Amino acid sequence: MSGALAVALRDVRFSYRAGRAVLDIPALDVVRGERLFLHGPSGSGKTTLLGLLAGVLVPDKGAGTVRVLDTDLAALGSGARDRFRAEHLGYVFQMFNLIPYLSVRDNITLPCRVSRARRARLAGVTPEAQAAQLAERLELADLLDEPVTALSVGQQQRVAVARALIGAPELVVCDEPTSALDADRRDRFLELLFARCEEAGSALVFVSHDLALAPRFARTVALGEVNRAARVEPSAA
Amino acid sequence: MFLPSLALRSLRNRALISTLTVLSIALSVTLLVGIEHVRRGVRESFEGTIRGTDLIVGARGGTTQVLLSTVFGMSTPSGTVSWETFERWSSHPAVRWTIPYALGDSHRGFRVIGTTAAFFERYRFRDRTVTFAAGRAPATDREVAIGHEVAGRLGYALDDSVTLVHGIAELSFVEHEAHPFTVVGVIDRTVTPIDRALYVTLEGLTAMHDAEAASGGLMMGPPPAAGRAGAADAPPPITAFFVGTKNRVETLTLQAEMNADRTEPLTAIVPGIALGQLWLTIGSAESGLRVVASLTLLVGLIGMCVALYASLESRRREMAILRAVGAGPRTIVALLVLESAILATLGAVAGVVLVYVGIWAAAGAVEARFGLALTTRALGALEWGYLGLVVSAGTLVGVIPAWKAYRSSLADGLAVRQ
Numbered sequence: 239m240s241g242a243l244a245v246a247l248r249d250v251r252f253s254y255r256a257g258r259a260v261l262d263i264p265a266l267d268v269v270r271g272e273r274l275f276l277h278g279p280s281g282s283g284k285t286t287l288l289g290l291l292a293g294v295l296v297p298d299k300g301a302g303t304v305r306v307l308d309t310d311l312a313a314l315g316s317g318a319r320d321r322f323r324a325e326h327l328g329y330v331f332q333m334f335n336l337i338p339y340l341s342v343r344d345n346i347t348l349p350c351r352v353s354r355a356r357r358a359r360l361a362g363v364t365p366e367a368q369a370a371q372l373a374e375r376l377e378l379a380d381l382l383d384e385p386v387t388a389l390s391v392g393q394q395q396r397v398a399v400a401r402a403l404i405g406a407p408e409l410v411v412c413d414e415p416t417s418a419l420d421a422d423r424r425d426r427f428l429e430l431l432f433a434r435c436e437e438a439g440s441a442l443v444f445v446s447h448d449l450a451l452a453p454r455f456a457r458t459v460a461l462g463e464v465n466r467a468a469r470v471e472p473s474a475a
Numbered sequence: 476m477f478l479p480s481l482a483l484r485s486l487r488n489r490a491l492i493s494t495l496t497v498l499s500i501a502l503s504v505t506l507l508v509g510i511e512h513v514r515r516g517v518r519e520s521f522e523g524t525i526r527g528t529d530l531i532v533g534a535r536g537g538t539t540q541v542l543l544s545t546v547f548g549m550s551t552p553s554g555t556v557s558w559e560t561f562e563r564w565s566s567h568p569a570v571r572w573t574i575p576y577a578l579g580d581s582h583r584g585f586r587v588i589g590t591t592a593a594f595f596e597r598y599r600f601r602d603r604t605v606t607f608a609a610g611r612a613p614a615t616d617r618e619v620a621i622g623h624e625v626a627g628r629l630g631y632a633l634d635d636s637v638t639l640v641h642g643i644a645e646l647s648f649v650e651h652e653a654h655p656f657t658v659v660g661v662i663d664r665t666v667t668p669i670d671r672a673l674y675v676t677l678e679g680l681t682a683m684h685d686a687e688a689a690s691g692g693l694m695m696g697p698p699p700a701a702g703r704a705g706a707a708d709a710p711p712p713i714t715a716f717f718v719g720t721k722n723r724v725e726t727l728t729l730q731a732e733m734n735a736d737r738t739e740p741l742t743a744i745v746p747g748i749a750l751g752q753l754w755l756t757i758g759s760a761e762s763g764l765r766v767v768a769s770l771t772l773l774v775g776l777i778g779m780c781v782a783l784y785a786s787l788e789s790r791r792r793e794m795a796i797l798r799a800v801g802a803g804p805r806t807i808v809a810l811l812v813l814e815s816a817i818l819a820t821l822g823a824v825a826g827v828v829l830v831y832v833g834i835w836a837a838a839g840a841v842e843a844r845f846g847l848a849l850t851t852r853a854l855g856a857l858e859w860g861y862l863g864l865v866v867s868a869g870t871l872v873g874v875i876p877a878w879k880a881y882r883s884s885l886a887d888g889l890a891v892r893q
Contacts, residue, residue, distance in 0.1 A: 285889070294798060294889050317803055324801020329889065331799070334792050339488030340481075349800040351477040356801070401800070413889075 241308040244270045244409050244441035245291060250302035251467075252286055252295060259298075260286050262467035266459065268441050270408065273432065275455035276445045282461045284445045288413055291443065292327055293319035307408050324353030328402025328440065332414040335398030336386040343369050343382045346400045359405035372400040375437075376430050392423040399431050406438035414446050428454055478806070482813040485793075489786060496782050497821045499775040504826025504865055505833065506768035508858050512830055514761050516849050518754060524667045525746045527599035528574075529726045532556065532564070532733055533715040535740035539756075542749040545576055545715045548586040548668045552578050552714035553742065560739045561716050569725040572597050574717040579680045582639055585625050587673045589680030589713070595620075597719060600667045609633050610660035616678035620660030624670040624843075631658050639673070639683050654682045666842065681711045718743075772865065776872050779818055783811060783876040787883070794884045804881045811877035812870060819869020823862045827854070 245268035252261040261283045268274050278284030289295035290304050293311040296319075297304060304311045307326055311319055323329075328349075336345045347365035350357040360368050373379050376396040381389060386397065395415055402410050412431070416424040428451070435442045444455065452458040486493040525531075525546045533541040536553020544552040558575075565573040574597055577589035595605050595612040610633050613620050619639060621631055631637060635658045656675065664670060675683065720726050726745060733743035787794075794807055831851050838849040854862070 289889055292799065292889055317805070320798075320801055320803035320806075323799075327801075329799040331796070331889075335796065337793055337796055339484045348796075351481075352797070352801045352806070 242270055243305070244268045244272070244307060245443070246303075246305040247290075248303050248305075250290065250297045250304055252283075252290060252297050252301070259467040261290070261465055263287075263302075263464050264466070266464055268409075268443055270441050271436075271439055272457065273435065273442045273455050274444065275452045275458040276443060276461055277447070277449055277452065277458060278445050278461035279447045283465050283467065284461055285413070287461065287465075288329075288411055288443075288445065291409070291411055292329060293323050321353065321355065324349060325355040325359070326408050328404075328407045328410040330395070330398045330402050330410070330412040330415045333391065333394070333418045335401070336389075336394055338385075338387055340386065341382070342373070342378065342384050342386055342389070342397055345386055345397055346372060346404055348401060349404055356405045356407075359407075365404065368404055369400065372403060372434070373397075375434060376400050391418045392427065395419065395427060396430065399427075399434060403434050403438050403440065407440055410435055410438075410440045410442050412442065412444045415444075416446065416451070417448070424451075478809055478813055479817075482810055482817055485810070486814055486817060492782050492786070493818060496775075496779045496818050497825055499778050500772075500819060500822025500865065500869065501825035501829060503768060503771035503775040504823050504862070505829040506771055507765070507861050507865075508827055508854070509830045509833060510761065510764050510768055511855070511858050511861065512834065512852070513849065515855060516834075516852065520666065521754060522747070522750050523601035524750070525598075525600055526602065527597070527719065528717045528746055529720045529723060530718040530730055530733070530743045531715060531746055531749075532718060532741055532743045535742050538742065538744050538749050539753055541715065541742050541744050542746070542753060544578060545717075546668065546746065548578065548588070548672055555712035555714055556716065556741065557712050557739060558710040560736070560741070561713060563738075564716070564718070564733065567729070569720055569722070569729050570718055571721040572719040574598060575677060575713045576715045576717060577677060577680050577711065577713040578715075579675075579683065580639075582673055583629060585622070585629075585671050585673055587639060587675060587680065587683070589675050589677045589711070591677060594674070598717065600665055600669065603665070605665065605669060606663045608661045608663045610658070613659055613674060613676050613679060616676055616682045617654070617656055618659040618676065618679065619656040620662055620674045621658055622662050622670040622672050622674075623664035625673055626661045631661075633658055633661060639675070654685070656683075677711055677713070772868075775822065776819075776865075776868055779815060779822075779869060780872045780875050783815055783818075783873065784879060787811075787876055787880050790880075791883060791887060794880060795887055795889055798884055798887075799889050804884050807884050808874075808877040808881050811880050812873040815873025815876070816866065816870040819866050819872075822869070823865045826865075827862070 245266070247263050247266040249265075250261060250263045251259050253259040276284065278287075286295065290297065291306060293306070293314070296312045306322070309322060311322065314322060337348070340348070343366060346369040350360065350365035357365060370379070370382060373382055376399060378393065378396055378400065381393060386394065389397065395418070398415070415431075416427055419427055431442070444451075531541055531545050533545065533552060534554030534556055540550060540553050543550040561573065561575055564570060572593060574593045575591055576594070579587040579589055581587065592612055592614070598605055607620070608623070610620065619637060625631065637656050637658060639654065639656045656679065662669060718729070720729060730743045730745060733741050797807060834849050834851050841849045
């Protein structure tokens with residue numbers, strides 16, 4: 239894990255059904271600690287790409303490699319990929335990120351409950367203490383014991399960020415996390431997200447169809463351009 | 476401990492469905508275990524109704540009839556047995572003791588039985604003999620000992636004077652002609668038919684009939700008192716007698732010998748065997764109940780499967796979140812199997828609790844109505860077997876929704892249909 243790349247895709251092809259590739263990406267790199275905006279309109283294969291990054295999906299047999307933190311995910315068994323994801327990855331969905339029957343605190347500490355390795359990354363701090371710290375910095379301090387159903391959408395998304403960042407994973411993947419937020423809250427959300435990723439030293443892969451967000455990122459990649467299998471024009475928004 | 480707590484909270488999140496599922500399993504467990512529990516209790520109580528007696532001998536009749544008319548004080552005796560026959564068998568070399576037993580009238584719904592002191596010395600039920608809460612056994616033809624329930628229901632106490640004529644003659648103008656008895660003993664509670672009987676001496680029974688005959692009261696019961704009024708010195712016929720052998724090995728030989736009595740046609744039964752046969756007749760209803768209970772259990776388990784399966788659609792998001800934080804499909808399977816195992820276990824526990832509460836609540840009524848001591852007891856092997864079956868079947872059923880969740884979590888990955 240000494241390489242400079244958080245993510246390296248090479249000649250990756252993926253198809254759900256034989257002969258109909260959804261993804262065909264010659265190369266895509268994400269440097270460690272980098273903030274990448276991945277512009278992906280619907281139909282561009284973004285969900286599939288995120289599935290590959292998370293190790294939930296693997297490329298077609300012999301069709302390229304997905305290396306995350308210098309680990310070839312396809313070379314791992316599915317159980318090992320799950321453990322790898324638990325240890326090294328944070329994931330934020332578009333919405334409904336939280337398990338409804340757990341409190342805010344328990345939602346944030348969930349990765350540490352699933353994975354011993356993730357808990358070990360806390361370096362002596364308890365998951366609860368770390369959760370409290372993250373909550374503080376994400377303006378959630380008063381909400382730790384609330385049921386998640388009592389939260390606004392913006393608060394829910396910030397809880398999701400806290401969960402993704404607990405244990406400071408090397409890679410944070412966000413799938414349209416701001417699409418349910420209005421402009422003001424979206425800006426505040428991005429500020430907090432960036433600050434926390436910087437603190438943790440995590441690379442951020444942020445997928446959205448909203449090109450207006452692109453200027454806030456160091457680098458923008460249009461998925462429709464890197465994906466030769468995309469059937470949707472890259473400019474479509 | 477992460478998965479169990481997650482499973483518990485997930486179930487609590489769907490409290491209504493979870494409760495209903497547990498309840499449906501609990502009710503079937505209550506039926507299944509309750510039937511078994513009650514059956515064992517009833518059987519023990521039933522088989523303990525008479526002990527230590529090797530043979531019951533009555534006039535020629537059916538085994539069940541002899542049993543019912545003696546031990547249970549039910550139905551009518553098969554006929555009478557003459558005193559001579561009783562004495563002849565009493566002095567048989569294989570016989571250690573006998574108890575004469577004459578089933579008489581009923582008194583306000585309770586049977587009056589004529590017997591001797593031998594009854595109070597020899598007769599055994601469960602592992603007890605007949606003992607007195609107060610007083611002693613009747614010794615003269617004007618004394619009566621009463622069962623626990625008789626004392627309670629009719630409000631008779633020691634030294635009360637009771638006119639033991641047939642119920643309808645009680646308020647009769649001819650009471651002075653009747654034969655008054657004094658209560659000299661109240662028998663300890665036995666939880667057998669003894670509680671519902673009055674015991675007089677054989678002479679007392681004869682006197683009672685003579686008095687009734689004289690007062691024009693109804694003639695009930697077998698001892699034909701007609702023409703023998705005042706002849707109390709001649710021992711009356713009895714309806715049956717109990718026999719204890721010197722050596723139990725001789726029981727069957729003695730039984731065959733009695734059944735072949737040429738002077739008087741007799742039926743000798745071995746109480747244990749007769750009780751067993753009677754139980755078999757009653758028992759067929761019980762296996763029907765067991766089938767019904769098993770079907771109920773099946774319905775309960777299917778209901779649980781359906782409830783869990785139907786919940787999966789709305790839980791796809793939850794599964795995707797768990798996958799995203801690194802839970803493998805196996806964890807998802809384990810979660811669902813665990814949930815159904817928890818539901819089944821809770822159902823089993825609640826079912827057992829219901830059995831105990833039910834027995835505790837119903838024991839009084841059942842005892843008063845059927846004379847059966849329904850007692851709570853530790854679970855038997857069969858009952859534990861049922862519980863094990865419920866929990867493992869419940870867990871197994873959970874594999875169906877778990878498999879579905881496994882498939883869809885593989886297919887969905889982190890994508891969730893909105």
